[in-house]
Amino acid sequence: MGDSTERNPKCLIPLAGKPLLEWQLGALRRAGIDLITVARGYKAEMLEGNFSTVDNPLWEQTNMVSTLACAFEKVASSSCVISYSDIAYSAGHVRAVADSDGDIVVAYDTLWRDLWALRFENPLEDAETFVHENGRLVEIGARTSDIEAIQGQFMGLLRFTPNGFSVVKEYLSGLPQEAVAKLDMTALLSRLLAEGIRISVVPVAGQWCEADSMSDVVAYEAELERYDSQGLKWSHDWRE
Numbered sequence: 001m002g003d004s005t006e007r008n009p010k011c012l013i014p015l016a017g018k019p020l021l022e023w024q025l026g027a028l029r030r031a032g033i034d035l036i037t038v039a040r041g042y043k044a045e046m047l048e049g050n051f052s053t054v055d056n057p058l059w060e061q062t063n064m065v066s067t068l069a070c071a072f073e074k075v076a077s078s079s080c081v082i083s084y085s086d087i088a089y090s091a092g093h094v095r096a097v098a099d100s101d102g103d104i105v106v107a108y109d110t111l112w113r114d115l116w117a118l119r120f121e122n123p124l125e126d127a128e129t130f131v132h133e134n135g136r137l138v139e140i141g142a143r144t145s146d147i148e149a150i151q152g153q154f155m156g157l158l159r160f161t162p163n164g165f166s167v168v169k170e171y172l173s174g175l176p177q178e179a180v181a182k183l184d185m186t187a188l189l190s191r192l193l194a195e196g197i198r199i200s201v202v203p204v205a206g207q208w209c210e211a212d213s214m215s216d217v218v219a220y221e222a223e224l225e226r227y228d229s230q231g232l233k234w235s236h237d238w239r240e
Contacts (some may be wrong), residue, residue: 031094047208084156089208102200103164108152
């Protein structure tokens, strides 16, 4: 995000008239989720609102799994939808994940090529493997030049049950602290698969976006404007 996050955490970057966090809170609440916890790191003091918070004091030295671990005590006793901070999505996607079966569930976009083609000249330069079979994740997170190894793209929207949290906590407890500190969510999911742990998948079709850069934000806003001007709906328009 460059200079755009010099004064704000990433989730407060505006997209189509609202900060990313507001889009997320709105979708969660429309899906019937009212108990919301924001896990804070960079510029934590700027993240206040109608939600509870937990802080990762070591955010500069750790990755997202460590931040999630800071919230275990608050959220791990019940089923919980987990969201990255740099995505926007429809309430329908939240409901799909929340209502799914399985202790660990991830949503994936079947229309990912449309979104990646908008963001990248060569979609394969960023896309990662996502292979599933019979509702179960088989592979995630590897680089590939084979488009057939990408059956969708992980969105950063998940659900853990209490048992799912227990599985994750037990796995992390067996790793060196420095290894846990480096883990992002995709790497964790890949490691869990290697341990034979079942991860269920839920397909969704568009209606979300990921803001990794300001060029993403500019591209999405231009696409929304283009479709709105024609009275049409963009495949990845998350607004409701």
